[in-house]
Amino acid sequence: MTAPRVAVLGAMACMAVPCLTACAAAPPPGTSSESAERDIAALHTSKCGSCHTAPAPRTRTREHLEDAFARHKKRVRLSGEEWAELTDYLALPEGKTARQP
Numbered sequence: 001m002t003a004p005r006v007a008v009l010g011a012m013a014c015m016a017v018p019c020l021t022a023c024a025a026a027p028p029p030g031t032s033s034e035s036a037e038r039d040i041a042a043l044h045t046s047k048c049g050s051c052h053t054a055p056a057p058r059t060r061t062r063e064h065l066e067d068a069f070a071r072h073k074k075r076v077r078l079s080g081e082e083w084a085e086l087t088d089y090l091a092l093p094e095g096k097t098a099r100q101p
């Protein structure tokens with residue numbers, strides 16, 4: 001007489017699965033952007049320091065970075081999205097361009 005027990009376990013497993021997938025699909029908003037920033041920081045450290053000192057975040061204007069990155073597409077293999085995130089990560093905040101490198 002093991003059938004009823006199996007049915008109960010099966011029902012419990014079915015109830016657990018939607019919770020797991022819902023949790024994985026919808027992380028809290030803050031968490032995902034923080035981990036994206038960590039990823040881009042790691043990429044910056046690992047890919048950008050081999051030929052020259054990796055430029056520090058918020059020390060270059062967005063135009064300067066876009067100009068430099070146009071020449072970097074052949075030097076470093078990153079996706080378009082990674083270049084965009086890297087530009088956001090490194091660029092001076094808008095309106096604070098007193099320092100023109």
Ligand code: HEC
Nearest residue numbers: 044047048049050051052055060065068071072075076101
């Ligand atoms: C294969 C070698 C190489 C790698 C890897 C590399 N660079 Fe460069 N980078 C250069 C050279 C050479 C110059 C100078 C000529 C120029 O500006 O294109 C330069 C210049 C720059 C400049 C403009 C000068 C300055 O200091 O503001 C920036 C910004 C820059 N790199 C950012 C990066 C970033 C961010 C990465 C990582 C995605 C990176 N580089 C990876 C070779 C490289």
